[in-house]
Amino acid sequence: MRIPRFCPSVLAKLSRLNPLCAWSSVLLMTLLLALSSPAAAQSPPEQTVIQSQTHVVLVNVVAKDKHGKPVDDLQSSNFVLLDNNQEQKIALFAREESSDTASLNSPGHMTFSNRPDPGVPAVTAFLFDELNTSLTDQEFARKDFLRYLRGLPSDSRVAVFVLGDSLVLLHDFSQDMTSLIAAIDKHTHRVNPQVAAAMAPPGSANSLTGGVANSSQWDSFIQASNQAYLDEAETVRATTTAAALETIAGHLQGIPGRKTLIWISGGFPIQLGLHIDGNNLPQGNPNNRASGSTGGRVGVGRTSPGSSSGNFSGGTQSTSSTSNSTVPYSGWSFANDVELAVRVLNEADVAVYPIDARGVTTPESFGADRSSMGKRNKPPGAAAPPDYNYETLDTLAVETGGKSFHHINDLSAAIHDASTDARVSYSLAFYPATGSLDGSYHRLVVNTRRPDVKLQYRPGYFAAPDSAIAPLLPVAVGNPVTLAGIGFTVHLDPVEGGYKASITIDPRNITLESKDGKWMGSLQFLAVVGKVEQLTTIPLNLSPATYQQVQAKGLMLSMRVKTPPGTTGFSLGLRDIPSGMVGTLHVQL
Numbered sequence: 248m249r250i251p252r253f254c255p256s257v258l259a260k261l262s263r264l265n266p267l268c269a270w271s272s273v274l275l276m277t278l279l280l281a282l283s284s285p286a287a288a289q290s291p292p293e294q295t296v297i298q299s300q301t302h303v304v305l306v307n308v309v310a311k312d313k314h315g316k317p318v319d320d321l322q323s324s325n326f327v328l329l330d331n332n333q334e335q336k337i338a339l340f341a342r343e344e345s346s347d348t349a350s351l352n353s354p355g356h357m358t359f360s361n362r363p364d365p366g367v368p369a370v371t372a373f374l375f376d377e378l379n380t381s382l383t384d385q386e387f388a389r390k391d392f393l394r395y396l397r398g399l400p401s402d403s404r405v406a407v408f409v410l411g412d413s414l415v416l417l418h419d420f421s422q423d424m425t426s427l428i429a430a431i432d433k434h435t436h437r438v439n440p441q442v443a444a445a446m447a448p449p450g451s452a453n454s455l456t457g458g459v460a461n462s463s464q465w466d467s468f469i470q471a472s473n474q475a476y477l478d479e480a481e482t483v484r485a486t487t488t489a490a491a492l493e494t495i496a497g498h499l500q501g502i503p504g505r506k507t508l509i510w511i512s513g514g515f516p517i518q519l520g521l522h523i524d525g526n527n528l529p530q531g532n533p534n535n536r537a538s539g540s541t542g543g544r545v546g547v548g549r550t551s552p553g554s555s556s557g558n559f560s561g562g563t564q565s566t567s568s569t570s571n572s573t574v575p576y577s578g579w580s581f582a583n584d585v586e587l588a589v590r591v592l593n594e595a596d597v598a599v600y601p602i603d604a605r606g607v608t609t610p611e612s613f614g615a616d617r618s619s620m621g622k623r624n625k626p627p628g629a630a631a632p633p634d635y636n637y638e639t640l641d642t643l644a645v646e647t648g649g650k651s652f653h654h655i656n657d658l659s660a661a662i663h664d665a666s667t668d669a670r671v672s673y674s675l676a677f678y679p680a681t682g683s684l685d686g687s688y689h690r691l692v693v694n695t696r697r698p699d700v701k702l703q704y705r706p707g708y709f710a711a712p713d714s715a716i717a718p719l720l721p722v723a724v725g726n727p728v729t730l731a732g733i734g735f736t737v738h739l740d741p742v743e744g745g746y747k748a749s750i751t752i753d754p755r756n757i758t759l760e761s762k763d764g765k766w767m768g769s770l771q772f773l774a775v776v777g778k779v780e781q782l783t784t785i786p787l788n789l790s791p792a793t794y795q796q797v798q799a800k801g802l803m804l805s806m807r808v809k810t811p812p813g814t815t816g817f818s819l820g821l822r823d824i825p826s827g828m829v830g831t832l833h834v835q836l
Contacts (some may be wrong), residue, residue, distance in 0.1 A: 257372045275729065302684060302712070303331070303338070307505045307596055307648060308673045308693055309703040317671040317701050319344070325797075328675055329692040330683075339676035343504045345370070345669065357739040361729045361832040362501040363404075370420060370502055371666050372406040374495060377437040377513035379484055379636075380604045385436045387603040388511050391505075391658035396428055398659075406783030408728075411437040414491040416498070416728050442482035482579070484515045489584035492643070494728050496588075496595040497716045497829070501731030501753075503670050506597045509665045510643070511604050511658070514636030517581050585639065589646040590715040593708055598649040600665035601640035606656045648705035668703075684712040717827025720773045720782065724820035724831050731811075732756065733821045745809040748817070752802040757786065758825040759794070766794045771822040774806065776814065784824075810836065 306328065312316040323340035363370075375392065377385055389697060399405070402422040407430070409415045417434060418427045492508075499506045637653060644651040650668060652661040675693065683689075690707045709715075716732055723730050734753035739746040759766040768787040773780060789797065808817060816835040822828070 258333065271424060302679060303676050304675075304679055304708055305339075305596060306675045306691060306693060306704055306708075307343075307598070307669075307677075309648070309669045309818065310671070310673065310677060311701050311703070313699045313701070318697070319671045321695065321697065321700075323540070323675075325697050326673070327694040327696065328673060328677060329690075329694075330677070330679065331689050332692075333680075335677040335679075337675050339674070340646055341674040343672050343674060345504070345507075345672075348479075358736060359739075359832060360734070360736040360833050361830055362731045362734040370404060370406070370499075371507045371509065372408065372495065374408045374410060374508060374510045374512070374803060375417075376488070376510060376604070377409060377411045377439060378487060379442060379509075379515045380439065381442050382438050382511040383802055384513060384604045384606070387606065388658055389431070389436070392662065393428065393431060393509065395659040395662045396424065396431070399424060401425070407431065408491075408495055409434065410488065410491045412775075413487075414494055414728060428708055441484050467706060478579070481516065485517070485581040488512075488515055489581065489588040491715070492588040492599075493591045494726060494730075496591045496597050497718075497723075497730035497732060498728050499597055499731070500716060501596040501661050501734045501756075501830075504596070504674070505669055506595065507649070507666060507669060508597050509662055510599055510601045511662075512601060512640065512641075513602070513605050514603065514640045515581075516636060517639050517642065534541075561671075567577050585642060586709075587715060589643065590709045590711075592643075592647045593705055594715055597647060598669065598705075599643045599647045600649045600651070600668065601644055602658055602661045602665065603637070603640065603654070604658070606654075606658070642714075644707060646707075648703060650703070679710060684710045684831045686711045714827045716829070716831060720820050720822045720829060721780070721824075723778060723829045724773055724775055724780075724818050726831070727833070729833060730829050730831045732828035733823060734797050735821060735830055735832065737819065737832060737834060739834070739836075742807065748806045748808055748819075750804040752804070752808065752821065752830075754797050754801050756828055756830070757787070757802065758823050758828075759789065760825070764791070765789060766791075768780070769824040771824060773820040773822075774817065775819075776808065776810070776817040 308326070310321055312318055319342070321342075323337050323691050326337060326340075328335045328337055373392070375385075375388070380388065396405075401424050403424055404420050404422055405427070406420045407417045409417045418430045421427070494683065495508060499508070637651075640651045640653075643649070650665065652665065679689075687710055688707055689710050691705065693702055693704050695702060714732070716730070718726075718730075733756040736751045738749045738751075740749070757768060757770065758767040761767075766789040767789070770785040770787065772783045772785055810817075814836065816833060818831065818833050820829065820831045822830075
């Protein structure tokens with residue numbers, strides 16, 4: 248795994264725009280490197296610099312005593328960190344402490360940024376999941392959610408996402424709790440046919456026919472007819488949710504420190520329709536899951552870059568190994584989607600805290616909405632099948648270093664516990680061995696030499712040389728939720744026919760390689776006004792003096808934007824080509 252590079256950087260020769268492009272009639276753009284004064288080059292900012300092309304693995308650890316209270320006085324020497332059973336030298340160490348409130352520097356007039364103030368402590372974001380939660384449970388959860396928010400100080404900084412047919416950023420980080428609560432009050436919940444289909448009892452003809460044989464045939468026909476719709480509904484839920492988690496991670500990526508994502512949801516199953524070929528065993532059969540083995544999907548969703556070993560594995564078939572034989576299964580699995588979401592969340596240092604919006608639940612086979620209790624109206628003889636919705640929530644929590652909450656009726660108390668779970672945390676970073684970035688899953692073990700201290704952290708990482716948060720730039724700019732892999736700020740000055748936009752880019756997010764006495768790299772820049780867009784490649788070739796100047800002041804670009812009458816805003820995007828890191832911003836005029 249590679250976290251965002253901390254190397255400062257950027258720019259030299261900039262490509263010219265294509266004069267034949269229709270873009271030139273709407274947006275006149277001049278890209279300039281704004282160099283700092285010679286004096287600034289003599290005083291680069293004090294910071295820890297990880298040189299370009301160097302990879303580092305960051306592990307966030309929560310430490311508590313035997314009473315569950317934070318331990319806030321540990322040092323680097325108190326930890327022992329193992330990567331695949333090999334002890335690693337802790338190269339970077341930091342103690343982080345979050346708080347409910349933080350001062351937020353309001354940007355100046357006509358100044359916009361895709362990141363909050365860089366000096367803020369670790370933050371909390373909420374995902375209210377309507378896609379995977381019934382309407383009744385949504386109403387129940389919203390009441391407790393609002394009760395929690397109304398109890399926070401008025402200057403608390405939280406963000407709220409809502410997942411329905413798509414992901415919406417209902418309210419971004421600010422110190423205006425009144426507007427946040429008003430936005431939630433005005434929001435209309437989504438009626439979810441997918442969840443209703445998944446929760447409905449199996450189709451039965453018992454009330455229509457009298458014969459046992461005839462009823463069985465009709466039951467099979469009805470259930471087979473419903474299965475295609477049910478499979479499609481579950482597929483939409485799983486793939487859309489995984490993609491939403493990736494987008495949230497991209498939005499939170501530029502905020503320093505550990506981020507807490509509280510996910511209020513009914514969950515979705517990772518496994519779909521898995522059964523032994525020919526025997527048609529139900530999904531709930533205890534032998535229907537292989538430990539650490541999952542089936543693949545056919546033409547559905549996305550796949551992660553590279554295979555993995557550990558909790559996740561891809562493929563076209565799932566197998567269950569027993570002491571006597573290996574039995575093949577068929578069906579779909581969304582483990583690849585969950586795997587990629589976990590990798591993206593870990594790269595952004597986001598810990599997921601799922602809270603089951605269903606409250607205290609009853610196993611489906613004992614639910615009052617079932618048409619019968621079992622064969623010949625007798626209670627089911629087998630134990631209740633496992634709840635694979637819980638499995639998904641637990642997987643996301645464990646693999647990101649968070650904690651899940653089930654079977655609770657006071658969601659506001661669970662939300663409070665989740666938001667305060669990591670008041671104090673420790674960041675441990677190490678450099679993986681050369682050649683170890685092979686895309687495989689590495690197990691992490693962190694121990695402490697302090698007795699009676701319990702540690703909470705993610706159990707592993709994907710040792711991949713590339714970034715998981717690397718969407719195509721036009722796709723990223725088209726997303727209504729901004730991404731912050733590359734942080735930048737835009738200031739607008741009115742000019743005739745539009746605006747002069749001055750862009751300042753965080754130099755720590757640009758990848759440079761030292762070659763022949765120069766610092767080299769490349770960027771992509773995309774600007775969109777209405778339906779007209781221009782994608783420009785910017786080669787980077789910096790002298791040492793220019794490198795130091797950009798390190799001190801950041802990379803500054805200047806562009807002139809023509810805004811035809813009726814223009815309400817435009818969008819900008821930057822992509823660091825070597826790493827694939829992306830930053831976007833939607834400017835509202």
